[in-house]
Amino acid sequence: MEILWLLIPMSTVLVLLIIGVFGWALHRGQFEDVEFEGERILLDDLPLVDRDQVEVRKPPEQ
Amino acid sequence: MTATAFAAVSETTALPAPSAPSLTVLDDPVEQARFTRWVSGAAGERLGESTLQLSGMYCAACSGTIESLLAAVDGVSAVRVSAAAQRATVRWDPARTQPSELIAAIRRGGYDAVPDAAAPARELRRAEHRTALWRFFVASFCAMQVMMLATPSYVSGPGELADDMRQLLNWGSWVLTLPVVWFAAGPFFAGAWRSLRHGRIGMDVPVALGVLVTFVASTGATFDPGGPFGHEVYFDSLTMFVSFLLGGRYLELRARHRAAQSLEGALAGMPETARRLDENGRWTEVSVQRLRPGDRVRVPLGQAFPADGVLVLGRTQADEALLSGESTPVDKPAGAELVGGSINVGAPVEMRVERAGTDTRFEAIVSMMRDAMTQRPAMARLADRWAAPFLWAVLLLAAAAAAAWSLIDPSRALAVAVSVLIVTCPCALSLAAPATLVAAAGGLARRGVLVQRLDAIEMLARTRRLFVDKTGTLTEDRLQLSRMVALLDGEMGAVDADRLGKVAATLAAWSSHPLSRALAAAAETGRSATGWTAIEEIAGLGLSATDAEGIDWRLGSAAWVGLPPQPAGQAAAWLSRNGVAVARFEFEEALREGAAEAVAALRALGVRVTLLSGDTPERAAALAARLGLDDAVGGATPEAKLAAMAAAQAEGGPVAMVGDGVNDAPVLARADVSLAMGQGALVARAQADAVIISNRPLDIVRARATAAKAVRIVHQNLLWAAIYNAACIPLALAGFLPPWAAGLGMACSSLLVIGNAMRAGR
Numbered sequence: 061m062e063i064l065w066l067l068i069p070m071s072t073v074l075v076l077l078i079i080g081v082f083g084w085a086l087h088r089g090q091f092e093d094v095e096f097e098g099e100r101i102l103l104d105d106l107p108l109v110d111r112d113q114v115e116v117r118k119p120p121e122q
Numbered sequence: 123m124t125a126t127a128f129a130a131v132s133e134t135t136a137l138p139a140p141s142a143p144s145l146t147v148l149d150d151p152v153e154q155a156r157f158t159r160w161v162s163g164a165a166g167e168r169l170g171e172s173t174l175q176l177s178g179m180y181c182a183a184c185s186g187t188i189e190s191l192l193a194a195v196d197g198v199s200a201v202r203v204s205a206a207a208q209r210a211t212v213r214w215d216p217a218r219t220q221p222s223e224l225i226a227a228i229r230r231g232g233y234d235a236v237p238d239a240a241a242p243a244r245e246l247r248r249a250e251h252r253t254a255l256w257r258f259f260v261a262s263f264c265a266m267q268v269m270m271l272a273t274p275s276y277v278s279g280p281g282e283l284a285d286d287m288r289q290l291l292n293w294g295s296w297v298l299t300l301p302v303v304w305f306a307a308g309p310f311f312a313g314a315w316r317s318l319r320h321g322r323i324g325m326d327v328p329v330a331l332g333v334l335v336t337f338v339a340s341t342g343a344t345f346d347p348g349g350p351f352g353h354e355v356y357f358d359s360l361t362m363f364v365s366f367l368l369g370g371r372y373l374e375l376r377a378r379h380r381a382a383q384s385l386e387g388a389l390a391g392m393p394e395t396a397r398r399l400d401e402n403g404r405w406t407e408v409s410v411q412r413l414r415p416g417d418r419v420r421v422p423l424g425q426a427f428p429a430d431g432v433l434v435l436g437r438t439q440a441d442e443a444l445l446s447g448e449s450t451p452v453d454k455p456a457g458a459e460l461v462g463g464s465i466n467v468g469a470p471v472e473m474r475v476e477r478a479g480t481d482t483r484f485e486a487i488v489s490m491m492r493d494a495m496t497q498r499p500a501m502a503r504l505a506d507r508w509a510a511p512f513l514w515a516v517l518l519l520a521a522a523a524a525a526a527w528s529l530i531d532p533s534r535a536l537a538v539a540v541s542v543l544i545v546t547c548p549c550a551l552s553l554a555a556p557a558t559l560v561a562a563a564g565g566l567a568r569r570g571v572l573v574q575r576l577d578a579i580e581m582l583a584r585t586r587r588l589f590v591d592k593t594g595t596l597t598e599d600r601l602q603l604s605r606m607v608a609l610l611d612g613e614m615g616a617v618d619a620d621r622l623g624k625v626a627a628t629l630a631a632w633s634s635h636p637l638s639r640a641l642a643a644a645a646e647t648g649r650s651a652t653g654w655t656a657i658e659e660i661a662g663l664g665l666s667a668t669d670a671e672g673i674d675w676r677l678g679s680a681a682w683v684g685l686p687p688q689p690a691g692q693a694a695a696w697l698s699r700n701g702v703a704v705a706r707f708e709f710e711e712a713l714r715e716g717a718a719e720a721v722a723a724l725r726a727l728g729v730r731v732t733l734l735s736g737d738t739p740e741r742a743a744a745l746a747a748r749l750g751l752d753d754a755v756g757g758a759t760p761e762a763k764l765a766a767m768a769a770a771q772a773e774g775g776p777v778a779m780v781g782d783g784v785n786d787a788p789v790l791a792r793a794d795v796s797l798a799m800g801q802g803a804l805v806a807r808a809q810a811d812a813v814i815i816s817n818r819p820l821d822i823v824r825a826r827a828t829a830a831k832a833v834r835i836v837h838q839n840l841l842w843a844a845i846y847n848a849a850c851i852p853l854a855l856a857g858f859l860p861p862w863a864a865g866l867g868m869a870c871s872s873l874l875v876i877g878n879a880m881r882a883g884r
Contacts, residue, residue, distance in 0.1 A: 086252060
């Protein structure tokens with residue numbers, strides 16, 4: 061049962077990390093317009109999810 | 123329409139269409155401030171960020187189309203369209219474009235947009251919602267994990283769990299409880315501190331005390347198991363308690379936001395504009411916020427007067443129902459005082475502005491309403507009324523337990539006193555009211571009554587005194603024909619009454635006077651039914667015309683048809699044929715559907731219903747008699763209405779008010795419970811505790827029934843909380859309170875309370 065001495069502190073820290081991730085998502089506004097994400101697929105001109113996506117959307121070069 | 127006044131005004135330019143102010147008004151900086159905030163761009167330049175409310179979107183893909191329409195406008199640097207919220211946020215460069223260009227671009231694409239003035243309020247709500255959800259998540263997620271760490275000590279037999287392992291689990295629970303106490307439970311501590319500073323004891327005080335004592339005692343037990351706090355920890359009960367409470371508060375917040383959201387549509391819309399004579403002698407469209415005393419303004423038919431002032435050209439009637447509650451239009455000859463906000467129903471006229479903006483009578487009433495709001499007698503909430511006796515009882519019990527145990531076994535005295543405080547933690551007590559009220563508000567919203575302030579539900583259930591406004595609340599703001607009296611004297615006996623009614627109706631169709639409209643509506647015939655020629659209308663008197671057979675007819679006031687002046691008090695019109703009066707038409711106010719039933723039902727419930735009207739005392743009394751009201755106060759100004767409300771409140775007991783107009787807004791603000799009609803003025807709706815969207819008086823009765831049921835359920839919940847405490851306190855007093863008993867009792871009582879509360883919405 062010695063493993064519990066490692067696992068319990070680890071799980072505690074993990075819980076705090078998960079809370080942090082949720083807080084980041086919440087404060088980025090991911091829970092405010094929940095319907096929109098489902099409708100995104102219907103849009104012709106996709107609004108970007110984030111800034112880094114600009115590169116991905118460039119047409120492939122021949 | 124008054125022919126003379128119209129000719130005088132319309133000689134220079136054509137009148138603008140009343141409903142379509144030009145877009146250029148949006149480029150006025152004063153107007154822009156309503157829906158734009160200024161940000162600095164990447165290169166430090168000044169950019170405007172405007173929010174627009176879109177319409178005409180029928181699917182999610184439309185948002186992409188609108189985005190490309192806006193992005194194509196020169197000077198637009200960023201566009202974000204939300205399909206679900208039907209809103210666009212646009213960032214634009216004031217040097218290259220203007221908001222009018224943006225809206226014009228959207229219109230060219232086949233959609234429409236109006237500036238969204240409610241954006242700051244929505245931003246505030248969004249921040250509030252985020253914080254509430256964040257706190258709730260932290261509390262409930264930690265509670266789940268603490269529950270897991272607490273499970274071993276619940277399921278293990280005596281001696282199965284080693285002491286060092288128990289220490290480790292307690293330590294883990296303690297770490298996970300920290301964010302709950304320090305962050306999630308913050309609102310309770312803040313609320314408790316606020317009410318203590320004001321010398322009151324609200325429900326937050328016992329909650330904060332319970333949280334604090336439980337946390338301190340459990341912390342002591344964790345780090346010093348042999349110390350004065352004993353070795354029992356209650357982290358699981360504590361975190362669960364906080365997360366239940368925050369869940370209740372979150373639901374409460376959502377209900378409040380939903381109510382606010384459904385009202386703010388009225389705030390958006392095109393700016394109010396006025397046609398003003400500028401220094402170059404031209405008529406230009408400006409925002410009403412730009413009007414200054416001395417300006418000359420042209421007011422088209424059907425529009426509201428943009429400011430207080432004096433009529434300088436033309437003659438008209440003004441519908442001042444919004445301000446005075448008076449349903450009959452008031453005649454306004456040249457030189458008459460005009461009240462901003464009243465509607466021009468007679469003819470296009472010109473006015474000189476005397477008071478504009480915040481100096482107008484309209485604004486004076488609004489500020490009177492704000493004052494009345496602060497004078498509203500404070501009524502303790504149901505749960506708050508229980509808070510103080512509850513707190514004292516708990517403290518006394520804990521002190522008594524400590525005293526008794528210091529004689530029996532001094533080493534356990536502190537532990538027993540703490541466990542009494544823990545077991546009485548007012549979870550069920552503090553959940554009882556909010557959960558029930560949220561459920562009741564949800565149920566009412568489905569039936570067309572929007573509750574904006576949840577406490578109003580409690581107050582409504584206790585109301586024994588109700589003031590109602592007349593016009594717009596019990597009656598619709600239009601008249602209807604009650605009867606026709608044929609004045610059959612002399613040779614007119616040959617003309618039958620039916621034909622006279624038809625003649626009057628077809629003639630009345632030519633006028634926009636309220637009595638004419640009522641007359642025309644009663645017969646429902648087209649205006650071409652009789653070949654009228656030489657139609658003329660003199661404002662304040664009546665119509666005259668010649669029919670196909672060459673007979674002269676006149677329709678209007680008694681003086682117009684050559685009769686002596688008639689007693690005032692009843693709305694009536696006369697018809698004359700070749701100069702001889704042949705018929706009299708009497709009118710009454712059209713009652714709202716179900717008004718009589720609603721009054722009867724309220725009286726059956728023991729509510730005293732008083733009519734409070736700005737209309738003449740005779741008319742108020744007549745309506746009160748027609749509906750069977752207890753009493754009526756007529757001719758009341760907003761000040762007099764406030765005084766009547768204050769007098770009723772001095773007699774004791776909560777007083778409710780139902781109204782719709784601006785003139786009711788101060789009384790609504792002062793009343794213990796205020797209900798506004800959905801068709802009412804914006805200020806009245808925005809400040810009322812509840813809005814009756816359906817406009818049905820019977821919904822007042824329904825709201826009161828739901829409120830009564832909700833209060834009954836709150837009482838049941840409080841009773842259950844009392845039983846639970848009564849059962850657990852002896853255990854704690856005896857020094858035998860295992861954590862599992864505390865946790866189980868708390869969870870069961872909370873679930874029972876929430877389950878019972880759900881019934882209130884059905």
